[in-house]
Amino acid sequence: MTQLRTVQVLGGGSAGSSAHVRSLAAGLVARGVRVTVCAPAALDRAFDFLGAGADFTAVPRRSDPLSLAALRAACADADVVHAHGLHAALRVGRVLGAARRAPLVVTWHAFAPESGARGQWLRLRERRAVRDAAVVFGTSSVIVDRARLRGARDARLGAVTIPAPRQGTELHSGKVRAELGAMDRALVVAVGALEPHHGYGTLLDASRHWLDRDPPPLVAVAGEGPGRAALQRRIDAEGLPVRLLGRRDDVTALLAAADVAVLPSRWEARPPLGQEALRLGVPLVATAAGGVPELVGDAAELVAPGDAPALAAAVTALLDDPERRAELAAAGRVQAAGWPTEDDTVAQVLSVYDELRAGR
Structure with missing residues (x-):
C-alpha cells in the first residue's frame, strides 16, 4: 500500500x-x-x-x-x-x-x-x-x-x-511570582482568549468579593481578545485586583506559580487550562459547563456558570484551606493520569x- x-x-x-x-x-x-x-x-x-x-x-x-x-x-x-x-x-x-x-x-x-x-x-x-x-x-x-x-x-x-508539561516548570514559579508582584499575596490565574463565552465578566464580579482581604489575591489573566478594552475599563474604574497579561509564552510556568487556577467559562469542551492545571497539581475552580465535569471528575471545585458569588466563595475557601488545596492537587494528578x-x-x-x- x-x-x-x-x-x-x-x-x-x-x-x-x-x-x-x-x-x-x-x-x-x-x-x-x-x-x-x-x-x-x-x-x-x-x-x-x-x-x-x-x-x-x-x-x-x-x-x-x-x-x-x-x-x-x-x-x-x-x-x-x-x-x-x-x-x-x-x-x-x-x-x-x-x-x-x-x-x-x-x-x-x-x-x-x-x-x-x-x-x-x-x-x-x-x-x-x-x-x-x-x-x-x-x-x-x-x-x-x-x-x-x-x-x-x-x-x-x-x-x-495537550502535550504534557516539561519537567522543571515548577522551578520558575518564584520568578513568575516576583515578576507579577505576588510574592506576599495569593495568586489566582486564569487563561484563555478574552471573549464573552470565557466568562471573564463573572471573574471580575467575583474579584470584588476579595477586595476586603488583606492583601487581596492578585488575579492574573493570560490571553488576548476583543474584550480586553472593556475588561480593562472595569478593572480601572472599580479598582479590581486583576491584571490582564495579554498573550504569554510561559502559560505553564504561570499556572505552576498559582495558588488556585480559575476557569469561569460559560461553556467549554475539553479546556487546555483544565488539563494543564490538573497535570501540574494546581487546585482548580471551574464552572460545571459543557465537558468540564467529564474532564475533571472530582478533582476540582465546580460552580454554576455565571454565579460570581459561588465562584468567589469557592476560591476563598481554597485560599483559606491548605489541606484542601493539597487534596485537590493530588486528585488532579490522579485524574490526569487516566486521560x-x-x-x-x-x-x-x-x-x-x-x-x-x-x-x-
Missing part, C-alpha cells in the same frame, strides 16, 4: 485546536504518514508545523476564491482530509464538492450555546458541517451527542490531549484513517 497522505485543515485555529494539530502532525509523521497542514500563516509561526515534519500551505481564514483554490490544490491527492473546527469543515466541504475524492474527518473542538436567530443559523452550519463528514470526532461526550443530533453518520469520542496520551490520540486517529482508506 502506498504512503498515506493526509491534509489537516485549521480555520481560525484556537490555541487548543492548533496545539492538537501540531501534536497530531508530529505523531503521524513519526508513523510514516505524509502530512500537510493548511492554516493561516500566523499559526505556523506560532506552532511550527514545519518543525513537526509536516508540509505547510498558508490558507487565510477568509473564504475568497484564492484561499479556496489553495486549499483545493493541497487536498487534490489526499487520502484523508481532516478538518478541525466547523469553519474549517464547511470550507473543506465546499472544496471537496460532490465528487468527494477523499473522505472527510472532522474534529469538533467546541461550541458555544446560542439562542434566537443566531442559534438557528449556527444549527444550520453544524448540520452542514457534520453531514459532509465520514467520521466526526467530538472532544467531549456532550459534543458527540450534539453531532449525532445534527445528523452525523458516525460520531465518536476523540479526546484532544488518553498523545500517542493514544494519534493511534485512534490513524486507525480511522486506515479504516476509511480501506473502505474506498
Whole structure:
C-alpha cells in the first residue's frame, strides 16, 4: 500500500485546536504518514508545523476564491482530509464538492450555546458541517451527542490531549511570582482568549468579593481578545485586583506559580487550562459547563456558570484551606493520569484513517 497522505485543515485555529494539530502532525509523521497542514500563516509561526515534519500551505481564514483554490490544490491527492473546527469543515466541504475524492474527518473542538436567530443559523452550519463528514470526532461526550443530533453518520469520542508539561516548570514559579508582584499575596490565574463565552465578566464580579482581604489575591489573566478594552475599563474604574497579561509564552510556568487556577467559562469542551492545571497539581475552580465535569471528575471545585458569588466563595475557601488545596492537587494528578496520551490520540486517529482508506 502506498504512503498515506493526509491534509489537516485549521480555520481560525484556537490555541487548543492548533496545539492538537501540531501534536497530531508530529505523531503521524513519526508513523510514516505524509502530512500537510493548511492554516493561516500566523499559526505556523506560532506552532511550527514545519518543525513537526509536516508540509505547510498558508490558507487565510477568509473564504475568497484564492484561499479556496489553495486549499483545493493541497487536498487534490489526499487520502484523508481532516478538518478541525466547523469553519474549517464547511470550507473543506465546499472544496471537496460532490465528487468527494477523499473522505472527510472532522474534529469538533467546541461550541458555544446560542439562542434566537443566531442559534438557528449556527444549527444550520453544524448540520452542514457534520453531514459532509465520514467520521466526526467530538472532544467531549456532550459534543458527540450534539453531532449525532445534527445528523452525523458516525460520531465518536476523540479526546484532544495537550502535550504534557516539561519537567522543571515548577522551578520558575518564584520568578513568575516576583515578576507579577505576588510574592506576599495569593495568586489566582486564569487563561484563555478574552471573549464573552470565557466568562471573564463573572471573574471580575467575583474579584470584588476579595477586595476586603488583606492583601487581596492578585488575579492574573493570560490571553488576548476583543474584550480586553472593556475588561480593562472595569478593572480601572472599580479598582479590581486583576491584571490582564495579554498573550504569554510561559502559560505553564504561570499556572505552576498559582495558588488556585480559575476557569469561569460559560461553556467549554475539553479546556487546555483544565488539563494543564490538573497535570501540574494546581487546585482548580471551574464552572460545571459543557465537558468540564467529564474532564475533571472530582478533582476540582465546580460552580454554576455565571454565579460570581459561588465562584468567589469557592476560591476563598481554597485560599483559606491548605489541606484542601493539597487534596485537590493530588486528585488532579490522579485524574490526569487516566486521560488518553498523545500517542493514544494519534493511534485512534490513524486507525480511522486506515479504516476509511480501506473502505474506498
